[in-house]
Amino acid sequence: MEYYLQLIVNGLVVGSIYSLVALGFVIIYKATKVVNFAQGELVMVGAYMCFSLTVQFQIPFIWAFFMTLGFSVFLGLLIERMILRPLIGEAHISVIMVTVGMSSVLKSLVQLFWGTQIRVYPQVLPSEPIVIAGLPVAPVYIAAFILSAVLFAIFSIFFKYSRTGIAMRATAFDQQAAQSMGIGIKNIFAMSWCIACVVSAVGGVILGNINGINSQIGHLGLKVFPAVILGGLDSLLGAALGGLIIGVLENVCDGAARQFLGLGGFREVAAFIILVIILMIKPYGLFGTKEIERV
């Protein structure tokens, strides 16, 4: 039993990172209808940036963190202006493939600058585990969970009450109507890429503090798909819950497969088997907008 409790706790932590990355994905999808296959690479770039500032340039962690966020804003603007804007109005496949191409470019840039070996972050939080309900949990896990929750709270409030947030929701609902009401659609698109990059960078920094980073963490981007499909492609709450649920489910499935079937590495596919099942039963997810059309 304790084995499974531990799996669930680990799942929640991994899931909170999935949620953050899924949040970035959903913000982009909601505002611009772009399916971003480079989300994992944005996480990776953020993680390496922060690593580089703290370790190679010896900047205190907290300042390095904020500088990383600033860099992410810049990266988001650059991506939107250079790559995505020329493709507004193109077919699904073109937009998907341009983000795939972007992920290749970002991955190769990271490898060129930082190599492929594992890099370890400096210790920021104490390493003695805190005991919660009889289970030892590392402080960095708790920090990760709290940070994700805070970010979700901030963005929920932002989308609900701020002018920009409301403009972004209007754009997501109907671009033409939003534009005729005087909302600058292009600014909104740029804005959503910036937010997505920032959120992903936060995810990357948390991940770096937990496991260290290597050039393979971009694969995390694929795990976003089960999370957002479960939650519904255009729902923030869905992204949060979907990430957590997928994180827990894949850990428990992996543990069960290891215990009962003796299968290793089941973690990699468990989430995708769940994804296929969701697509069969409830393709628009828990909170997604249903598109009804009949012939």
Added chain:
Amino acid sequence: MQGKCGLFFTSYQGEAQIFQSGFQKLMVGLFILALIALPAILNVHLTSIMNTIFITVIGAVALNLLTGVCGQISLGHGAFIGVGAYAAGQCTLHGVPFPLAILVAGLITAMVGMVFGIPSLRLKGIYLAIATLAAQLVLEYVFLHGGAMTGGSNGLLLEAPQILGFTFDTEWRMYYLLFFFAAAALLMVTNIMRSKYGRAFISIRDYYLSAEIVGVNLFWYKLVAFGVSSFLAGVAGGLAAHYTGYISAEQFNIGMSISYLAMIIIGGLGSVIGSVFGAIFIVLLPEVLNIISNGLGSYFPDIVQSIVALKEGVFGLVLILFLIFEPEGLAHRWRLIKAYWKLYPFAH
């Protein structure tokens, strides 16, 4: 359809011909003769590149039929090719003759492809892309953990293919075998595209609701598109497995699916000749980068270590640049070149 100047059709059949004018037939005939004579002047390395191109052309034209012509995005093409490779490998290991093994591989892959194509009735656009992505990752896992059937992480070792006692054991012999299959695949897809099925696929791609209203059975035609595309992917996989003599699970990863999608985008969606151009482009790209990096190696010694990362970056960059500046691909460029020379030197 607009014919060439001085070319008049008196029947629909004449208009639907693949090669309409005598000049076109002559050029294609000469091109085929040149390809048959080509190995005489190529060394082993260049012949192996040609062989890779032939196999890749089959895979690319298969994906173009599904994604470019029928509009169903598939991110699982690499895994389908893998299914074909394992199926053909198991067949020949159990003593089935090579041509039959390729056929069986194609049929098995077609079945697998159709199973994964069933969701395509309910799912569109990005949902289908994500579903096929799941298919890719699940199949990859099966390849790696399939026990005796896939050889697990050790893979399978195969012998050179044999037809009626003749063994295709050198690059030159393989050249003619693969050339035959590639030509057959291109002919098959061209013919499908000008048949009732091809027109139905195009109508589904252009607007599925209109297609349904004019009487195209969406489910059946989408399933056929998945079936035919996977059949050809299986054939390509079987040929690739026997050509290299070795199947490993790592070959058929998501990167392979992405590079096939890149081929049909760079070549031109929905165009047979585009698939050929795209396949040639993507196969030659790393080779050219190798040559460049070897040339620069004496000036920048670091470049050789980072060649893997560079290749990936250049691949991504080429894909982005094509999508932004040449969204209709090399096939469009080819049409422009032909149009230019048609009126040369009196272009107005």
